[in-house]
Amino acid sequence: MITTTDTPSVPGAGAAQRRPRPGGDLRSVEKPRSGARDLLAALPWISPALLLIVGVVMFPAAVMFYNSTRDISVSGIDKGSVGFANYAEVFAFPHFWPIFLRTIVWVVVVVVAAVLISLALAQLLNKAFPGRRIVRLAVIIPWAASVVMTTLVFYYGLEPYFGIINKTLVDIGLITTPEGYGWTRNPPTAFAWSIVVAVFVSLPFTTYTILAGLQMVPGEVLEAAKMDGAGPARTYVSVVLPHLRGAVAVAVLINIINVFNSLPILKVMTGSIPGYDADTIMTMIFKYIQVQQKIDVASALSVVSFLIVIVIVAVYVRVVKPMKEV
Amino acid sequence: MKKSQRFAAIAVATTASLSLAACGFSESGGSGGDAEGGSTSLNLLVPSYSDATQSLWEEVIEGFESENPDISVNLEVQSWDNLESVLATKIQGGQAPDIYNGGPFAGFAADDLLYPAQDVVSPETFSDFQESFIANAEVDGTAYALPLIASARALFVNNELLEQAGVDAAPTTWDELLDAATKISGLGGGIAGYGMPLGSEEAQAEAAIWLWGGGGTFGDAEKITVDDPSNLPGAEQIKKMIDAGATQADPGSTDRSPLMDIFVQGKIGMQVGLPPTVGQIAEGNPDLDYSIVPIPTRDGSPFTLGVMDQLMAFKNGGDKQEAITKFLDYYYSADVYVPWVQAEGFLPTTKSGAEQLSGEASLKPFLDVLPGAKFYPSTNPAWSATNGAFKSLFGQIQSKPAAEVLAEIQAQADAG
Incomplete structure (x- = not known):
């Protein structure tokens, strides 16, 4: 109660000079210093990072864009510019829009499922119980294992004749054909199982991000909610979730980009399926490179997918405003 | 103050060494050309036929290098899945392998990247290939690839x-x-x-x-x-x-x-x-x-699908022709080639090899159908x-x- 009387004066002072500075008078002396000089002074410190960003991000992106406007032969020889013909080919491909829609379904379902399950998992792991450390370690395992390896475990489990998942389903009588069902041989089931695997491998990162967020929820606030008579559900929705906003925002953003750009799961799970009924934009890029050996068209589709990711992230940031303070 | 300057220096040094290391890496990965002391190094890119492929090639290379101490051979084994995209990346980066083991080659010949087969083996080696196989490696009457192995189904x-x-x-x-x-x-x-x-x-x-x-x-x-x-x-x-x-x-x-x-x-x-x-x-x-x-057919007439994999030599500036020829002549000599083919379980493409293996019981059903073999139109670009x-x-x-x-x-x- 004492603090409430104090607060009006404290924010006022904080807003004026957020960081404590040695001698308030010096500020006016420093002020004329231009932004360019500030930048120059900072350069030695930020230049390594800048160099890396230019070398590892900007340069390859520029090369990709350049390649997308060239005509590159099967053996990789550049045969000159073709303008935007490669983009025209990408959009003229009759399966492009189904693939685009499937990509959106893929990203939305995987991210939503991963976040919802992770919220529950993180809640569980935040409670003290015997063996919690071991359970926490177990949750990390899908993260530590290579994605291809995890996917292959599922893939072989789903194989007809010898897959353990198929065998189990046959033994308990859910599948009547004795060799099992070709889960990875049919586009809808292969795609659905890919989503399951993608959620599975996304869980560790998402759970730990949210778990970190949970530990930031101050105990006093929870206690206050309890004293005010809020039940567990009310406490979770009105107190815990708003505090998790930052953590969930990070988890969702990184997951969107990760899942959108994920190739290995779909490549392993749907690789043997003919046609384009289980493809996303990533596997399509892969098929352009690997099967049709059209590096130019693949580059064009990569640029398109790059733009799509930017749009998705922009829409997300705009609509959800994840960075807004609670 | 001093501390942060030191940090900056370390950071700059780290970045510099990183980028330098990157340059060094790409060069050593490239077609080394004349490396140390005037010796030539050949880059060999091959697919993996079996788990034994790598060691079989290593044996060949060891034998070759002991006969030709001035030539060193770098082996790279890739899975069939990745082989062609690895090759395309290498070509695009101007670092094509000197010798490549693969399937389709007409696209490379069309882009003028390959030595004609006769330029990279001695006449004796060239005349030892079965004519039907050489014919299958020709583009406009010139063979651009050397038959490596054959298989029939x-x-x-x-x-x-x-x-x-x-x-x-x-x-x-x-x-x-x-x-x-x-x-x-x-x-x-x-x-x-x-x-x-x-x-x-x-x-x-x-x-x-x-x-x-x-x-x-x-x-x-x-x-x-x-x-x-x-x-x-x-x-x-x-x-x-x-x-x-x-x-x-x-x-x-x-x-x-x-x-x-x-x-x-x-x-x-x-x-x-x-x-x-x-x-x-x-x-x-x-x-x-x-x-x-x-294989059963519509009317019961015998038929098989023949598949032939080839070795081809990329020009890469054209200064390694002699070394490539030495290597290929060594490889196709019956003492080296036949055990190699046999270990991989395929059929030989040379006349001397076929003679040597004609007694093999397990290969007989395949050698029998080989004359009726039809091939993919792999010379079509x-x-x-x-x-x-x-x-x-x-x-x-x-x-x-x-x-x-x-x-x-x-x-x-x-x-x-």
């Missing part, structure tokens, strides 16, 4: 399952095959009559077996003709087999290697296999009672695209009309 038959199903003799025509396979599938218990792998791994091979067996063709060096009426009987027969339940489930998306394992386990009546399949059975299930017979189109599209024949699938493949082949 034949039908592997599980005698026990045939007997259980009451089939007296292995089928020689499509009608007999359909009948026998349907009977074997009827045994139940998850047993499939005919193993039909139309998945992306090697759809082009199973397609060729059926389409060509019905009198069809994929075309020749000038023209790819997949969407051709002559291919329809074979395609329709595939659908007939699938609709009759004579094959395993989901043939359209079943890959060849895993399906062969099922055959080895004795759960498939008949499947088309290769010479290495013999070794696979000996290792995986030596008790399997099987026989190897010619569009073959790569056609091959890719088959892999990614042909399996749709399970659910789509045959003519539509063939038209789709033709369209993609023409576009490539």
Whole structure:
């Protein structure tokens, strides 16, 4: 109660000079210093990072864009510019829009499922119980294992004749054909199982991000909610979730980009399926490179997918405003 | 203050060394040319045929290097899945291997990247190749690739399952095959009559077996003709087999290697296999009672799909021709080449090699059908695209009309 009387004066002072500075008078002396000089002074410190960003991000992106406007032969020889013909080919491909829609379904379902399950998992792991450390370690395992390896475990489990998942389903009588069902041989089931695997491998990162967020929820606030008579559900929705906003925002953003750009799961799970009924934009890029050996068209589709990711992230940031303070 | 300056210095030094290291890396990965002390180094890019491929090549290289101390050979082994994209990346980066072991090569010849075969082997070595194989490596009358290995296909038959199903003799025509396979599938218990792998791994091979067996063709060096009426009987027969339940489930998306394992386990009546399949059975299930017979065709006339892999030499500025010639002459000498081919379980492409292996019992069924072998039109520059189109599209024949699938493949082949 004492603090409430104090607060009006404290924010006022904080807003004026957020960081404590040695001698308030010096500020006016420093002020004329231009932004360019500030930048120059900072350069030695930020230049390594800048160099890396230019070398590892900007340069390859520029090369990709350049390649997308060239005509590159099967053996990789550049045969000159073709303008935007490669983009025209990408959009003229009759399966492009189904693939685009499937990509959106893929990203939305995987991210939503991963976040919802992770919220529950993180809640569980935040409670003290015997063996919690071991359970926490177990949750990390899908993260530590290579994605291809995890996917292959599922893939072989789903194989007809010898897959353990198929065998189990046959033994308990859910599948009547004795060799099992070709889960990875049919586009809808292969795609659905890919989503399951993608959620599975996304869980560790998402759970730990949210778990970190949970530990930031101050105990006093929870206690206050309890004293005010809020039940567990009310406490979770009105107190815990708003505090998790930052953590969930990070988890969702990184997951969107990760899942959108994920190739290995779909490549392993749907690789043997003919046609384009289980493809996303990533596997399509892969098929352009690997099967049709059209590096130019693949580059064009990569640029398109790059733009799509930017749009998705922009829409997300705009609509959800994840960075807004609670 | 001092501390942060030191940090900056460390940071700058780290970045500098990182970027320098990156440069060094790309150079050492490249075609080294004249490396230390005037010696030449050759880069060899090969696919993995079996688990033993790497050590077999290492043996060859060791023997070669001890005879030619001034030439060093760098070996790179890649899986078949990645081979062609690795090669395309290398070519695009101006770092093509000096010697490359692969399939289609006409695209490289068209881009003027390859030495003519006669320029990189001695006349004696060149004349030792079987004429039919050399003819298959020619573009406009010039051979650009050296036949490395050949394989032929034949039908592997599980005698026990045939007997259980009451089939007296292995089928020689499509009608007999359909009948026998349907009977074997009827045994139940998850047993499939005919193993039909139309998945992306090697759809082009199973397609060729059926389409060509019905009198069809994929075309020749000038023209790819997949969407051709002559291919329809074979395609329709595939659908007939699938609709009759004579094959395993989901043939359209079943890959060849895993399906062969099922055959080895004795759960498939008949499947088309290769010479290495013999070794696979000996290792995986030596008790399997099987026989190897010619592939059934529409009218019963003998036919096999021959596949030939080649070695080709990239020009790369043209200063290593002599070293390449030395290496290839060494490799194709019978003492080196024959054990290599034999260990991989394939058929030799040289006359001296064929003579030396003519007594091998396990190779006999394949050597017998080899004269009737038909090859992919791999000298057609569009073959790569056609091959890719088959892999990614042909399996749709399970659910789509045959003519539509063939038209789709033709369209993609023409576009490539």
